[in-house]
Amino acid sequence: MPGRRPSAQAPGFPARAAPGAGSLSELDAVVPACRACPRLVEWREEAARVKRRAFRDWEYWARPVPGFGPADAPLAIVGLAPAAHGGNRTGRIFTGDPSGDALYAALFEIGLASQPRATHRDDGMALHGVRITAAVHCAPPANRPTTAERDTCRPWLARELELLGPTLRAIVVLGGFAWQALMPVLAGAGWRPPRPRPAFGHGTEALVSDPRGGRDVCLIGGYHPSRRNMFTRTLTPAMLHDVVRRGAEIAELPVRP
Template identity: 55%
Template sequence: MDPHPVTGELFDSPVPPGAGWPGDPATRHTAIARSAREVAELAAGAATLDHLAAGISVCRACPRLVAWREDVARTERRKSFAAQPYWGRPVPSFGDPEAPLLIVGLAPAANGANRTGRVFTGDPSGDFLFAALHRTGFANQPTSEAAGDGLGLTGARIIASVRCAPPANAPTPQERLTCRPWLARELELSARHLRAILALGAAGWQATLTALGELGWEVPRPLPKFAHGARVQVTSPAGDEVTLVGCYHVSPHNTYTGRLTPQMLDDVLASLGP
């Protein structure tokens, strides 16, 4: 391990920044957040989405999440992926930097985005989501196998409310709170283009409304409950109106049981238009 040029600390990760992973936004000189305070400071100081993505991708502020994502990447890999390298770092957003639609999910999957390095890529949830995005004109191809596979989004950008794969897919309240400044800053940097936000699941819904409220947006009070197809209007400090739409999460629990069907997701996406 080499010392970090800025902090002098050692960066122990399956894929160190600057190692040449496709789409890696960070370099060996990217500052690393190692506490909630540093997350807030670095997020607030990110001037662009690229700058923000770099900081997110090397964050080490939540010890439990750091240990889990790296253990999975090194020793707990799924057998079918045993021969593949794993990203093993926080996962930044992906898609159109001037997108009018922002899609907010919960967190990367341990053997999905934690492996591929691209949000909702390489697992059944991503297969379901990107196929729908392709059918509705947001994606140039229906599959998402690995970073650098040619996938592109037009008019949409995808983010997670928590950027590291959590054990049992369940980040703690403190981990959600620590990660929230990354989400809040992404919303700020995206605000002038936004027309709609699609929240996948109750966690994405709650995280989005909470972050917007903290940023000074006008949001309904009390906060509206999540439901599939729920729509509420939120207003930015600049006076721009954005529609927040709820959708059942694209998890296998929902898609394999028919709670969320391809047609249901297509209908929601089509109503938001590419």
Template identity: 65%
Template sequence: MTQTSLVELDAAVAECRRCPRLVAWREQVAATRRAAYANETYWGRPVPGFGPPDASLAIVGLAPAAHGGNRTGRMFTGDRSGDVLFQALYDVGLASQPQSKHVGDGLELRGTRITAPVHCAPPANKPTPAERDTCRPWLARELDLLRPTLRAVVVLGAFGWQALLPVLAELRPVPKPAPRFGHGVEVDLGGLRLFGCYHVSQQNTFTGRLTPAMLRDVLARARDAAGLRPGSPRDA
């Protein structure tokens, strides 16, 4: 990876075609479109992370949604999982508004960057282990570029947790055996605090496995660990 900035990295991510199954699926979805979005032009490409380049908090999800990020070009934007996440980020002072419907809607993240271990929308929201591993260098380079300011990471779901730990192990010591995922789990990695949180999937939020209060609690703890103040940019 030769990218020297997140701007360069994001541009390179958006051109990636390394996983044939994911390329075919994301482009098929973009061509056929959902009826509710029939008049929209889908992004239909890998979705890069977004947020300030000096973020002290990262949120790591799973992969873009077929009719969410794959449509809008921005992680979690335009889908129901994003509705839950952005509301919670707003509630704890990490987002400028409680929803995000499209790129250019005015949303700004405060000291926070959102990304994922897989940048293309996968069929049935299930990337394969091989696709996860093929996409890993993008996440590794992203975290490396964030390393000077990054202080905390929230991982949404076990898939993201399992994908992230090998990446972190390349950048800093990780305990062995590796810490296990669980909601509310907090791990000190020597200057970086890792937080586990159930994914904001509809399956979790509709059934009450993950409530807004549970999500806010983890985000607030991570916000504090990252040295962020509610409603204000990251302190230099």
């Protein structure tokens, strides 16, 4: 039927719904309705039923988690996906888990977050000049989305970056999965990724050109602040702060010394 709204159950829902979002607030409102990936829907809802003992009194969000931050941010941070008992519980990306604790502490230290720790959606956290999002918006089993799930979710991120385009100058990409996922997303949002495709690495930088005549965007790779990476010292707080600060500098944001 002409004009019929796409079903949130359908795998093609993101591809049909994302382009219709005229603003980031509209996008953030429609993302949580998505049920396009059956395995992810089952996992996020199972985590909400079973819960962890520490969170047994919580009513879990248990839906796709939208991005967080101002609509005119010149800096974006892109991670892998929400954690089952982090963003999937709290409803805000990188909130309520050790990865988020590390990231928000780094943002607070340089003046891009209003407080050093994010615990829930109504905790008063505000971001200054930076928007945080993810390659996949649902919590995946074992933190491993499939390639099909990644590709199904791609239109949400493509539209988010497209809407950020007029102000966006830099993207800090946390982890190799997000780095690989981002290249076709950027192409879908109108940018021209470098050729050959740069390999991911902590501190790697790559310039993505804008053939439409706008600003080019600099990608900065950074190891993901997972519990494992932080515990093994693959990533230290100082290393995380360095890549976030570098992104802020390229984005021309004022930062604390």
